[in-house]
Amino acid sequence: MWNRLPTWQVFLWWHHFFLLWTTIDGQTRYSIPEELKQGSVVGNIAKDLGLVVSELHRRKLRLTSEAGKQYFSVDLGKGELVVTDRIDREEMCGQKPSCLLPLELVIDNPLQLHRVEIEIQDTNDNSPSFLTKEKVVKIAELVNPGARFPLESAQDPDVGVNSVRSYMLTKNDNFKLTVKNHKDGRKIPELVLEKPLDREKMPVHNLILTAVDGGDPVRSGTSEITVIVLDINDNAPQFEKQVYETNVSEKATPGTEILHVKATDADEGVNGEIEYFFAEQTSDLILSLFAIESSTGTIVVRGNLDHETNSLHRFDITAKDKGNPQMDGHCGIEIKILDINDNNPEIIVTSLTSPVPEDSAVGTVIALISAKDPDSGDNGKVLLNLSPKSPFKLNPSVSNHYSLVTNGRLDREKNAQYRVKISASDSGNPALTSEKIILVELSDVNDNPPIFSKPSYLIYVKENHPPGKILCSVSATDPDAGENAKVSYSILDSKVQDVSVSSYVYINSDNGSIYSMHSFDYEKLKVFQIQVQAKDQGSPSLSSNATVHVFILDQNDNAPARMPRSAKAGHLVTKVTAVDADSGHNAWISYRLAEATDASLFTVNLYTGEVRTKRAVSEQDDSSQRLLIEIKDDGEPIQSSTVTVSIILEDGLHEPILDLRHKAAEPSKKTGRITLYLILSLASVSVLSLVTFLILAVKCIRNSRSSSTCCMRRTDSDDYKNPNRNLQIQLNTDGPIKYVEVLGGDMLSQSQSFRSCMSPMSEYSDFTLIKPSSTTDFKEVISVLDASLPDSTWTFESQQQQHHCPCFYPGPERQCPRCYLPLLRCHGLPLSSEDASLRESGSPGYQGDGPWTLTRAITPGSPTDWRRPQTPLSSLSICTQGR
Template sequence: YSSLKPWAMKMVFYPSFWLFFLLWNTTEAQIRYTIPEELKEGSVVGHIAKDLGLEASDIVVRKLRISAKAGKQYFSVDLGNGELVVKERIDRESLCGQSPSCLLPLQVVIEEPLQLYRVEVEIQDINDNGPVFPSSESVLNIAESTATGARFLLKGAIDPDVGPNSLNSYKLNHNDVFVLNIKTNRDGTKIPELVLKKTLDREKRAVHQLVLTAFDGGNPVRSGIAEVTVQVLDSNDNAPIFEKSLYEHSLLENSPKGTVMLTVKAFDADDGSNGDIEYFFDDQTPDSIRNMFTSDSKSGQLTVTGSLDYEERQMYEFSIRARDKGTPALEGHCSVQIDILDVNDNAPEIVLTSLPNPVKEDAPLGTVVALIGAKDLDSLDNGKVNLSLQGKYPFKLNPSFADNYAIITDSKLDREIGPEYVLKIVASDSGFPSLISQKEITVRVLDVNDNPPVFSQTYSVYVRENHAAGSLICSVSASDDDIGENAKISYSILDSKVKEVSLSSYIYINSDNGSIYSMHSFDYEKLKVFQITVQAKDHGSPPLSSNTTVHVFILDQNDNAPAVIYPSAATGSYQKMPRSAKAGHLATKISAVDADSGHNAWISYRLLEATDLSLFSVNLYTGEVRTKRVVSEQDDSSQRLFIEVKDNGDPAQSTTVTVNILLEDGLHEPISDFRQKTAEPSKTTSKITLYLIISLASVSVLCFLTFLILVMKCVRNSRNSSSCCIRRADSDGYKNPNRNLQIQLNTDGPIKYVEVLGGDMLSQSQSFRSCLSPMSEFSDFTLVKPSSTTDFKDMINVLDASLPDSAWTFESQQVSTIPV
């Protein structure tokens, strides 16, 4: 107990020590298991319950559990049989590294009553790792002058296993130059060494490839390899040697500076700096040669740097040395002999007698542009010079006297094709070989106003009606191939009339940039399209111009509400209908037009209010008012309908019309009474009745024949069964393919509504409408005659756009009612 006294002294100051003391007293024996690494999950380590003296039933009752002191839980207890099993694969190398002993401590806790056991699991190494070199390839640089027996340390392999499974030996592949020596350190580590057993010669073999193999002591044996490349470093043991001992070369005396005469070449069997050769003149070389020639130290290239002259010296002889960069440096020598050849070394010279003058593009043929001459310092044939123009130009050389020439125009000039010409003049002498010299002369061509402005396109512009005055309609642009003032363009509009009004009152053009603006807003119903003739004129002298046409199309907007033609609000008449009418009976029809066109003129009808909404309905597209059911005795005799007429524009516009319908009983009684009276045996009334019947029959037959003739003409001239088109020419000779006559039949049993329409865009139109009232046997025939009322004419103009398969244009009309 003496060992416990220090702990007992601490109990006074640390009350929590009581718990530790209790656990210390409850600790029992220590158990150790030994297993190899890499066991599969579920492998049995040992029967821990049995080793602790527990029954299988006590495992759960006494709450046996284990905990690992390490952070990871590698084992678990099978609560069914009390076996300690592997929970996760164990890698000894990752747990213990190269340590010879690898223990995993476990704590076994039994809570009832509380007991603590220490369990150690020793992990034994298996040969699961082979030797691995830090690098699969390594390079050794060894000089060829290295003495035999020299040692070179190699990088050893690493084996994570321990004991006999660790690294054991090395082996080197068979070769004639190197052997392997194994050096063992005090800690037992084996280090491979490469030993040189034969002298190296880089010129015979510069690289040696070796393979080093490492083996471990496991069973089976594992191994790893590394490639060792030995590069033999050169030693300066060879002097440079030239290909030739004497280099001979001939050189023309007129060879320009920089001309490469020849290239001397030497070879050195050494490598690196030992074989890197530089070329120099010999130390005894005079300055006259050094000033005339240079030697490139790297390439051995000999170049002319001075001016050669055969008359001064005919031959040059000197020495070149080749020296390597070894230590010490070695040299080789060769001789060079240069023979200078005499040639025609004075080229002709071109002299400008006068500077070239600019020439106008309309200059006549033969105009002198410049004067030139030629000279050659040589004599006899070598001094005779011939001048010529190289290339195709609208100029030619005209010889005057001696070696003087004039440059004159040879064809018509065009500045737009060639604003400037660079004349290349070639001078050649008569020597052998002939010498040639060149000179370039620039001749400018002055512009003449010979090109009118050109518009790149014709213009079609679409403008919405009611647009703001002063808005930009479009911009026109013309180009002029001339330059300067000849290419400066001003734009104007050629005045014309649109509907007897000057075009200048409609539009304005900016003379500088060709932007066209509107002077006021347009009305599609009055003006649909017009043309603008724009003229572009340059500022040349005399000025040139060209024209283009701008087609302006006015786009319709929905700025007109539908106008009701029938019934007229001014008449205030009532439509009569018998109470005996059945469902679907046509009471009346609303007729309306819209001055707009296209979708903006599509009209629809809708019943907004009515005395009885269940009695009447309005067709959405035709405006026909029909009964929805049979008229009853309880229905009011006066029916008031409030109908909305709306177009298809965006936004839509609409108007309203009120229709009054009178429901009457016995609408056919007067006719019955009349027939009864005619049946009385009265001679006077019989005659009157007979006359009336004959007159009525004659008028009826005449009307029927007229109608039949019109229908037959329509059938001949048109395949459309619902319309008839009769074309005619105006008195002024203008022909319009849209001028026609249309008969529209609207029926409710017998024919009760007939519309006869006709017209064109530029002439007065006629419309005949026969309205056969459904309320009595008497009908009204409505005749629409030509009129000059412009407001109503504009409203009628677009009726054709709201009707499918038609192209009507109504200029104006008046309505008169004729009883039938």
């Protein structure tokens, strides 16, 4: 076809093909001729729409057509719109003057919609044709010249210049051809008689009617016209109108009268009787929709009319008389089908993104939606609405297109799925509506941390329980889904008595069960805290913490407190210590004696919990005493608990040496030889103490003016003067404590001085002098002395002024803020091998190799402090005080 076109027309077509496009109201339009070969390029749609060619594949560009059939596709590699199928304008648009093929270009990530219109231009690919290839026209011989006889119009599917332009008739002597232009644009050929017919000369005339279109090249079609010359009946029926027009509703039922046509005939008799028929070229569609009563000319509805299928019907009616020969007349009929609102609007979801992340920002496009109503006018105008209280809204676009976007915060934990109801209503009267449900799924985002069932947990564990026992189970839930809701448990690292909490307990990361790693001892550890963390598996993961308070419950695993019957008033029997996990005023603890076997014998310190005698023990007191001590905090409301203390009164003096042997043998676990050394050292100390006390007693008898306790000062004594050991006794007073200072030798010879202090209520009649000949011996003697005097308080100190470090927490070890040394022996806890290693290793805060001194405050419950003095020890004081 293209080879037959002139060069300028080919250039014009290609100019339209590549360049003719415009963008109107956000729509891109291309114009192409019909019948293009497959693979022909319509235009570079990526460039025209401002798209990046390299991103077309990733953004999943796709093309949809309302025509139902895909005639085009997009080359994602080049961004070109190409033809994929044969395009027949006449098949798509029929006789419409304008043929537009709408396309929708949908692009994801982000979601975009572009509307493209392809204008299909007509080409002269169809020839004019006649429905009747042979037509017979009967004309009476007496018909006067000038009579007109309508002929059948040729049909050409092409439009514009490519449709029928003219008619031609073969040359003859009696007829000529004229063309009558109908107001609807049709050209109706008419056969005009120029010369009278003579049936006797030529009864039949054979003519050829040719229809020619205006295309290039020209196409044509022919029909054979046979004119039979009849005798007489020289008047044909004549209609009152050449064209009858009427309107009918598309809901008209069969049998409804539409139109009444009328023709008259000047002849009389049978030559004037008229019957009405559809013209011979009437299509089957018209015959199925309409009918005509032959005697009256009434046109009635026969089938179901539909404005949306065909809004206008045109056909011809023929009126024939009954003369011989028959004469006929013709008229045109135009019936417009009036639209009624008989079609519900249609909602079309062009594209839907689901699931949607729950953290999508406001304005995120979820779906592309269009509305369609085949009715016309107001009946075809559609308005879309969303269901109320929905976190979405509709944004109108072009040509009844909408985008469904988010209009609020989405929360999958509250609504995992939204049923978005879209309602469509037209503007008809009455209006018709339709609905469509769009299911929008939400995908989970890790926006919720695990939540513990409790902010804190309280665990009560009996001491001495077997290791591996489950203490409790913590539980946390996460309202998210999938991996975001999978919770794992762990224990945050912290210290309990300077030891990692992980050495005390273990947690199952899957179910939150907490197990003990070993048994607990109430006397060493009463309470500690565990920080448990619950973490989900999201990205990034979220977590939360809970505190677990572990309280160790005391068991009766220690012997009752023993007290000698010789104890005086104020004797320290024992001390009760309570721990409160609260803080501030809520943790202030007070002690009160609630019940006692003998309330006149014992008293409890309100703040320290020390149990002391109120009076001296008598022989009449029961040997077994039971105390019920109430412990309260200072919170609101007040929380309290009680503890029972059993006390056994023993006859006779408590032998420190026996306790010494018993206590020293267990913790030290020395060999037999070390034990022997300790016994010998203790014996020597005991003898030296006895001698000292005897000397003091003699001096006291001679010179003392005090009736209770005395100390004598002697600067010179012949009995103790010798070059190697010079013993001097000096009396000193420190409040209620009386003590003597025993000085021996001079400072340069490293002779030692000893200070003995005796309380007026002291129940011991001996004292001990120690000379630490070596560091090892000194430490061992200290251990022996500590074990031998369990209820005493004593102090070893150098003559230089010492500072004491307080113990702020009832644990076995704390760090002194002044001397940077571990504080040991808090609240009378026994020394361990680890403590000994600390003493031997020293501390970065001290220099020199001088001997260690052990200081234990006289006040009960105060800590023991190890430190290294800056100068060598020149004198050693020993102070003892009975309970």
